[in-house]
Amino acid sequence: MRLLLMGPPGAGKGTQATTIAARFGVPAISTGDIxxxxxxxxxxxxxxxxxxMSAGDYVPDEVTNAMVADRLAEADCADGFLLDGYPRTPQQVAELDAMLERCGVELDSVVLLEADSEELVRRLLLRAQEQGRADDTEPVIRRRLEVYAAETEPLAAAYLDRGVLVSVDGLGSIEEVAERIMAVLAPEPVVVE
Structure with missing residues (x-):
């Protein structure tokens, strides 16, 4: 299974990535972790x-792409993977397409976690308070959500056109959201050996 997990900040991508990857027996790959x-x-x-990163700048696409390519070339990705946080730009989509083509494989599915923006702001403010993230203020969080919406809409539309995008309600308990994701990815029970 080769999956992408997309969604706005605070939608629970990291939490769901771990759960879904374990269910399919593939590595969860986060660009932040890479x-x-x-x-x-x-x-x-x-x-x-x-x-x-030390200068507070975004890591350029070419560096991010090279790191992802290196990670996908590792042996544990031979039978599948779940990408969380990549691709984020149209250029990264094109590069991921090229990586997959070189390996002779395709994406099985792109899961878009959707959630109400006001609920996401509430979640992220709570997380900032719990984790002591003083720089995660409401204006900063709202700006991150705006940037996400502007950058991700074209990606989601591209994957929808390819017939691989599925949208899932990202609100609810971790278990409820995981079950919704599994229901669209694998209507039959998955047995990992």
């Missing part, structure tokens, strides 16, 4: 990414 691993290991790409 960045942190490369920085910690002081890889060439990690040093380059760290320079951008």
């Amino acid at each position: 960045f942190r691993a490369n920085v910690a290991q002081r890889t060439e790409l990690g040093v380059l990414a760290d320079a951008y």
Whole structure:
């Protein structure tokens, strides 16, 4: 199973990625985790990414794409993966398409977690308070949601046109949302050996 998990900040992508990947027996791959691993290991790409992140800038597509390509080339991804947080731009979609084509595989599904923006603001403010994230203020959170909406709509539309996008209500308990996702991905029970 080769999946993408998309959704706005606070929709529960990270939590759901872990659950869904475990159900299908594939690795959950987060670009944030890839960045942190490369920085910690002081890889060439990690040093380059760290320079951008330390300056408060976005890591350029070419660096992100190279890190994702390296990760997808690892043995545990041979039979599938779940990507969380990638792709985020049309250029990254094109690069992911090229990576998959080189491997002779395609995406099975793109899951879009949808949630009311006011509920997401509430969730993110609560998380900021619980985790002591003083920089996650309401204006910053609302801006992140605006940026997400502007950047993601074209991606979701592209995957909808390809017939691989499924939308799932991201509100509810972790278990409820996971069951909704599984219902659209695998109507039959999945047995992982």
